[in-house]
Amino acid sequence: MVNGEAEPFVIGSKSFTAVAINTAAKAGQWIKTKLGDINRIDTKFSSQDLVTEVDKGSEKLIRNLIMTHFPNHSILGEEGVEPGPEASAKALQAMSDEEYLWIVDPIDGTTNFVHGFPFYSVSIALAHKGEVIVGVVYDPSRDELFVAEKGKGAYMHGKKTEVSTEEKLEVSLVATGFPADRQGALVVNLKGVQALSPKVRNLRVAGSAALHLAYVAAGRLSGFWEIGLNSWDxxxxxxxIQESGGQVTDTAGKPYSLAVRNILATNGKIHEELQQELAAAEATGF
Known part of the structure; x- marks a missing residue:
């Protein structure tokens, strides 16, 4: 009990975190068995925004496992939402009053998966009254499972994760993405790439926002930003990142919430410098 209230991480004897871990691991292992065995590739928002039957199968598996344990919870999954930024925002808004909302990306990095490039992940979060209380990102290629509970720290295979110690951009390894929205978000993001590439140690664009964020949490990257992402990314x-001692805001520096689409996440030490560079380059998306 906390302040006379039941702890939000448990219903009865069922731990949300245990279910999230088990579900992400099962989905990830199933996805891995499908590598190189894709019968159909469709596009969604643009010709670069891919979806396969493996994405859909993974989401179905995740939904079934979560609903088995928590039939009264709600699930917001990428494959259950129409493509495009407006539909994503609307879907989140429609579920924003739910007490317990699972937010799922069944394969983050589908393009990598399709090409056999081993950088993709399963991302599962649980929000309680709009606040994320459990987060799991699983990388099946490396069998790395990143897990966090609000107020209880973040771990990778039992070892506490901590953000990196770099204090300046010039010694920082920073990641971003190339958004599927070629007319809007990509144009803005490329301004950021152009402005930042001479000012950081190097940039990485590996194609899975969820995994990039996990890498910031684990100290492998000093920061990550991208324009036009969705809540499930x-x-x-x-x-x-928050539970590993880092900082997460939107690209204008405002506090993170589930509605944020233009994300800035760092070790905290380079946050202000990175945010100012994006603002100076008119690359915040605002």
Whole structure:
């Protein structure tokens, strides 16, 4: 009990975190068995925004496992939402009053998965009254599981994760993405790439926002930003970073919430410098 209230991480004897871990691991292992065995590739928002039957199968598996344990909870999954930023925002808004909302990306990095490039992940978060309380990102290629509970720290295979110690951009390894929205978000993000590439140690664009965020939490990257992401790309990774001592805001520096689409996540030490560079380059998306 906390302040006379039941702890939000448990219903009865069932731990949300245990279910999230088990579900992400099962989905990830199933996805891995499908590598190189894709019968159909469709596009969603643009010709670069891919979806396969493996994405859909993974989401179905995740939904079934969560609903078995928590039939009264709600689930917001990427494959259950129409493509495009407006539909994503609307879907989140429609579920924003739910007490317990699972936010799921069944494969973050589908393009990598399709090409056999081993950088993709399963992202599962649980929000309680709009606040993320559990976050799990699983990388099946490396069998690395990143997990965080609000107020209880973040871990990778039992070892506490901590953000990196770099204090300046010039010694920082920073990641971003190339958004599927070629007319809008990509143009803005490329301004940021152009402005930042001479000012950081190096940039990485590996194609899974959830995994990039997990890498910030684990100290492998000093920061990450991207324009035009969705709640399911960010929710789990944001908690991982916060619980590892880092900072997560939107690209204008405002506090993170589930509605944030333009994300800035760092070790905290380079946050202000990175935010100012994005603002100076008119690359915040605002």
């Amino acid at each position: 960010i929710a789990a990774g944001a908690l991982l």
